[in-house]
Amino acid sequence: MDAESADCKLSWSELKNVVTDLRRQLSSLSTMVPTNVSFRQLHDGRTRIYFLSTPQNGWESTLLFADVPNENPNASLTLQWHCVIESNFPTVSASIRYSREEQLLWERKRLATWGINWYEIHSASGKIVFPANSSLFQCIDNGYSAGPLFPTKLRISTASGAKLNPQICPSNPDLVAYICNQDIWVAHTVSGCNERLTYAHKGGRNLADDPLCAGVPSYVMQEEFSRYQGYWWQPTCALGVYRILYEEIDDGDVKIFCFPSSQSDPSGEVEEFRFPRAGCANSKSYLKLIEFRISDTQQITDIVMLELQFSVNTLFPWTEYIVRAGWTPDSEYIWVQLLDRRQKHLELVLLSLSNFTEVLPMYDEGTNSDIGNPMVQVIYAEESCAWVNVHDLLVFLPGASDNQVQFIWASEETGFRHLYLVTAQLMPYTNGISEPMDHVSLHPKLLQKVALTHGDWEVLAQDIWVDVEREVVYFMGLRETVLEKHLYVVSLRRPGEVRLLTRTGYSYQCDFNDECSMLVTVYSNIENIPACQVFKVTHTDWTVEGVQLTPLGYLLESGPPLNKKYCPDLFTHTIESGHTLYAMVFKPHGFQQGKQYPTILNVYGGPEVQLVSNAFKGMRQLRMHMLAARGYCVVAIDSRGSQHRGIEFESYLRGRMGTVELVDQVEVLKWLASSLGYVDLRRVAIHGWSYGGYLSLMGLVQHPDVFKLAIAGAPVTNWMLYDTGYTERYMDLPENNQQGYDEGSVLNYINKFPEEENRLLIIHGLIDENVHFYHTSQLINSMVKAGKPYQLQIYPNERHSLRHLDASKHYETTLLSFLQNHL
Structure with a gap:
């Protein structure tokens, strides 16, 4: 489909075929990048690298490995991928109806729902545990096996409910802890002994009477603080005692909301969720400890529950x-x-x-000597x-x-x-009697x-790797440019001397082994699909200059150069405030010089996100590519408040979300139009999801002369309805900033929405447990009262993300139809 297609009106049936064709054409942008990398030293000196990816001609993620030879490094060698698990292992089953707990965990972690999306390995023993089909499976890679392994189901609790978040005990791989029905269990995988360690959750049907859970972080902790782990094994076992630190959550004060059940639930009942809205009660969290022993017959015994x-x-x-x-x-x-x-x-x-x-203990005088x-x-x-x-x-x-x-x-x-x-x-430490x-x-x-580091640039928040023996620290940062993530090293002996280890012109993701002697890095730029290379790390001396990276081969070679039409252009502009902002523009695929094109401003605009970077824009930007293929110019801008620019830049939004972001977006959009000449400012649509959906609504209210159309996906409409952890971080508590909440609510601007038909399309999943459909229902109720026109597309079986292929394709067809008919 070429750029002329944007001016050619197609029927719904034709657009459906267009979406299918475009998805097939754009599949070249999908790369099998290794993720979740682990390392293991084998008996013969080889290093085995484990990772998740999709094998060639496969369609679901699985666990793979590649062996790195211990001698004769070859920089151009392509390391052979091998499946750890038999290809006929049923990681997806049509007969399995996935539990709500699994579905919600996928949402919180932003995981795919097909194949193996997580695993844990015990390096010393080669034991591998992973969840699949609502249960847990194990296999042992002894390092000698020539073929793939067929995992066996762990002999675990017979209790109904998904088995989630398994963790292998670091000091004894025979022990695997896991979550089942909101409590912690432990299995001895040799004897088959299973014990429920906590009894926080009753498992009753009435959510109001069952507020406790153990080992499972609260919704806000998972969604807004990215902590998905609620229990932690003690690293070593002393005197035969195993210990697990865990968090008990009390949701008793958190308000319950009811949603329609998913269409895959034949009961048709409502689902209940606890959700702490801004200004309301949060979950309570308590730290506790479990101790137990293993008997001579490999039974789990002497379980003791401890409190602070x-x-x-x-x-x-x-x-x-x-x-x-x-x-x-x-x-x-x-x-x-x-x-x-x-x-x-x-x-x-x-x-x-x-x-x-x-x-x-009761602290009476003279009785506290054995505390x-x-x-x-x-x-x-x-x-x-x-x-x-x-x-x-x-x-x-x-x-x-x-x-x-x-x-x-x-x-x-x-x-x-x-x-x-x-x-x-x-x-x-004192042994004497004390208070x-x-x-x-x-x-x-x-x-x-x-x-150790300093300057007007940011160290990234996720990973550091410390070589204790050599006293050096490896980390990811943005010193060269905010558009590229790079690997650096700094010495503990010479703080402040930071050395770049990766090539400029690319953006990197890295993983080290525990010894910091081997490195796997995935890198790409705006024009090149990702490659994945393995390096050996050596040292000529103790300084950062003595760090040497020797290439050992590729896990994934860089493919041939893509057609330039798939590669957006990057732009830099200094706005009136003096801040430098970055933009990304996808030209229409059939671009012709001298012609102006209808334009889509693809917006997010909120904190914690960076859209524009010098990294490959693949299938995650599928809809941007799809729009460009249909003849639209697509623009993305990181305005003030976006990620990786320092706390002052980020806090531009503090206390006033929804009132300032679009000023930057519109200023840069107009600059691009005047500079490039092919952006048609008479035909601009604003489109985004979640926070971007919120700003799409605000764009039509605040700048109706700039945005002819708005397509708002899963939009926040009132910050009083969103969760505590996110909203209060940026807006403060409602009692401290009522004016900011009022000015940031779309519901207070209903009269400013245009009277013309076909300017607003709202899209929302009915069972969205993140941005509740209530946001949209409040909006459309107000629109009806004010007599304002709108179009609404509901997906009854979708949460915050559109996870089903049929829903995604329907949404894309709806998007293309709305744009071709009204932009």
């Missing part, structure tokens, strides 16, 4: 969220990150194991005038002297996220805090 003597909420009454938790590598301490409700104050706290007890010194110590505190961006950049280092702890941490105190080497003092509060320190005692 000093609860987090007692010592830190300001705490609203436990955003991160885990164990120190030596298993001596539990660490937690605590965040207040307004998300401006965060503390990193160490808890000794003696904080946990079976029975809360066991339950140390509670704040080792770091963070403040922000905007908000604290929670990250995963925390590594505890071994070898600190007595009564000290040393760790690598990231802070945005300079306005940009950077790495710091922190040394904090711990309270001395309980003698072992509580609520103020960090920092002995040293050294900036």
Whole structure:
């Protein structure tokens, strides 16, 4: 289909065929990029790399491996992919009706619903565990097997309900913990012994009477803080005692909402969800500990449930969220990150194991000598005038002297996220009789805090890799340009000396093995589809200049250059405020110089997202490519408030979402039109999903002279209806910013929507549990009362993402039809 197609009116049936044809044509943009990479050293010195991808001629994701030879590195070698699992293993079954818990986990993690989308491997033993078909499966890769393995189902709980989030015990791979029906279970995979460890959830049909769960983070923790883990194995087993730290969630104060059940549910009943709207009660979170032993007959015995003597909420009454938790590598301490409700104050706290007890003691005078010194110590505190961006950049280092702890941490105190080497003092251990509060320190005692990186650029929030022996830290950052993610290294011995390890002109994703001796990197740019290369990491000396990357081969070679019509152009513009903004423009495929084209502004515009970068725009941008193929010019702009530009740039939206974003979008759009000459400003549609759907509505209200049409997908219409974690971070609590909530509500601008027909199309999944359909129903109810025209497309069986192929194709046909008929 060429660019002339935009001016050619097609019937619905013809457009359906166009969508099918375009999906087939655009399949060349789909790449089998390895994800979820793990490393394992084999007996003969080879390194085996495990990853998830889609094998050639396959259609669903599976677990694969490639072996890296231990000698004679060959930079041009293409490493052979092998299936870990037999190809006829049924990862998808038509007879399986997936549980709501599985569906919601896929939504929170943004995972695909077909094939294997997650696995866990125990490197020393080769044991692999993964969820599929609502159950758990295992296999053992001994490193010698010539063919693929056929997994066996774990002998686990016979209780109904999906088995989710399995974790192999680090010190004993025979033990696998998992979640079933909102509680933690553990299985001994050799003896077949299964034990339910927690009894928080009753499993009743009445949600109101069953508010507790164990090992499962709250909705807000998963959706807004990207923590999907609610229990943590102790790294080592001491004296035969296994321990699991876990989080118990009490949703009793969180309001219940009812949605229509999915169409795949034959009961036709409503689904109940707990959802904390802005300003309302959140889930309560409690840290607890389980201890158990393994008998001589490999049975799970001596299960003990322990609770904190000093609860987090007692010592830190300001705490609203436990955003991160885990164990120190030596298993001596539990660490937690605590965040207040307004998300401006965060503390990193160490808890000794003696904080946990079976029975809360009564502290009468003279009876507290066997408390066991339950140390509670704040080792770091963070403040922000905007908000604290929670990250995963925390590594505890071994070898600190007595009564000290040393760790690598990231802070945005300079306005940009950077790495710091922190040394904090711990309270001395005493054996004498003492008061309980003698072992509580609520103020960090920092002995040293050294900036490892600095500058007006950002260290990315997800991964750092520390080579403890050589005292170097590898990390991802944006020092060269905000448009490219690169790998860097810095030495703990020479802080501030940062060395770039990857090539400019590309954007990278990286994974290291535990020893930091091997690296897998996926890289691409705007014109080249992703390639995946393996490198050996060596050192000529202890400095960052001594780090050497030797190519060992490719997991995925870069393909031939794509047709330029699939490659958008990148643009830079300095707006009136003095800020530099970036834009991306997809030309119509049949582009002709001197002609103006109808244009789609594809908008997101909210925080935590960057649309424009020098990375390949593949199937994730399917609809942008589809529109360009149909003869539309497609524009995407990262306005102030977007990600990776520092806290000041991001906080442009603070307290005033929906009132300022479109000023930047329109200014850059008009600049592009005047600079390029082929953007037809008389025919511009604004289209987006979620926050982008919200701004699409606001665009038609605030700039009806600029946007002829708006297509709003799953739009927020009133921030009072959205969740606490996201909304309050950027808008504060409603009681502190009522004006901002009022001005940011689409519902307060109904009279400003145009009177002309066919200018507004709203699209929403009926069972969307993220942006509830109630947002749209409130909007259309107000539109009806005001006599305003609109079109509405509902997908009864879809949540926030359109996951079914038939719904996606119907939506794309609807989009093309609306645009061709009215733009």
